[in-house]
Amino acid sequence: MPELPEVETVRRGLAALVIGKTIEKITVSLPRIIRTPDDVRQFCMMLEGYAIDAVERRGKYLLLSIGPHLLVSHLRMEGRYGFYHREDPVEKHTHVIFHFTDGTELRYKDVRQFGTMDILPQGRHQELPGLATLGPEPLDRSFTPEVFIRALRARRSGKIKALLLDQSLVAGLGNIYVDEVLFQSGIHPEASGPELSDRQIVALHRAIVAVLTQSVELGGSSVKSYVNGYGQEGGMQHQLNVYGREDQPCPNCGTLIVKTRLGGRGTHFCPTCQPLHD
Template sequence: MPELPEVTVISGDVRALALGKRITRAAVFRDDVSNAGVEGFPKRLVGKTLRGAGRRGKVVVLDFGDVVGLVHLVISGRVKRLDAWRDPDKEHTAVLEFAPDGPVLAFTRLWLGYFDLYDPEKVNEHPLVSRLGPDPFSEDFSPEYLRKLFGRRKASVKGLLLDQSEVSGLGNIYVDEVLFAAGVHPTRKANTLHPAEIEKVHRAARDILARAIELRGTTFDSYHDAFGETGEYQRELRVFDRDGEPCPTCGTEIEKLRVAGRGTHVCPNCQPVSSSGEPRTATR
């Protein structure tokens, strides 16, 4: 599923391809793909010019002036550049044609996600945007914010970092990587983390997400950018999907367990379950 880095790349691609261009055709496959429905979707978009493309959490935000498109790609959704117009179908769930000189963009597999249209002043009321916690690259996401958040919660630190209403944009892959980098076991109760560990989580979140954006995301299953290219961050994943392999730091076998309902990857040596702070001596 596209997380913060992938959604950043996708919105940047849409900007590169279509900024300043006008929509000449627009269609969705079914009424449930957009709150505007099959009939309302082209009515509200045709003739509009793309003025900007960005991201709120994991939602792509397309600014068309007096209407804003909010695209949630969920699981395996993608933005694809097509050679020519095609009517939407089960795969190409929403299609936009821009002029002059294209492009035609398909937003695929939105049956679990959507392409909603909102008035600009109402964007903050969208159910997925209204409850978003601070973005990891925002000023609000400070070590102080995490200290306060963690201090009053007994939930697992992984569960808390996955909760979009507490921190927006992180998903399963990057939370595992962040907690490994910080040396924090994902099952630790948030209120047991020491200030130094919280600092590490904070720094790792920004560093890892920034590096993943630089490498244009992680292609673990279906993710591709709008140019059809895969990301490259999967080569730098240190624990995610590496269960059974040696830890890159200490050589201990990486384990897979279930935390907060998600498959979770840990080095039991570098990320001790106890909150004593220091990992056991490395077994190189």
């Protein structure tokens, strides 16, 4: 958390708020957020004086085009951006501030302090290991059922939930939406991914696209601390069928939702609608 819908919502907000703004200076109070370059002063000098030209997304990564550079930002668990005026009080856990020449500021806040920022040359984002191994974008037209079937068949083994969380299969899915798409497609999280039938994989593909599309339209899920660039919560948390609903009735059949742990992750499913064996 945040996952693809939340990062896409943040991207859209930032695109509306900061594109065209020129960075006057940058304040960094937690140096370990900055990974590349490993010198915070160099990080600031590389970006200061340039305008933000574009804000894009790849998987769960935000990509900000700033002059000849690409700022790659990963929010990890609880990182978030907020847009402020210079006179606004700086909140606790604010670690990076981009001060713009017009008196506004883009502030990065991260309670857990797991987020990262890297500067790369434009057009060379694939040099960052996390980006280099990402699978297809699930909301891109190129992500077809046929592509998904081939990718899943190429895996020799693995439980389907673990495979969906592996960003090299499909980019952007996390714990919340994997539970939701498995429920919508009627597939048990412990089912063997490569052994799913074509029919099941097509149903799973359809669920991935449908759930992520709905969540983007609703502004993501504010399950914990997530808010968009305007400080607003999303609305998808009110539409979740299984995630966070353990011991509550399944919306389809009334069976109580079960929560287990799979690969160290909390996993929610309906034992009736998602049988392990047909």
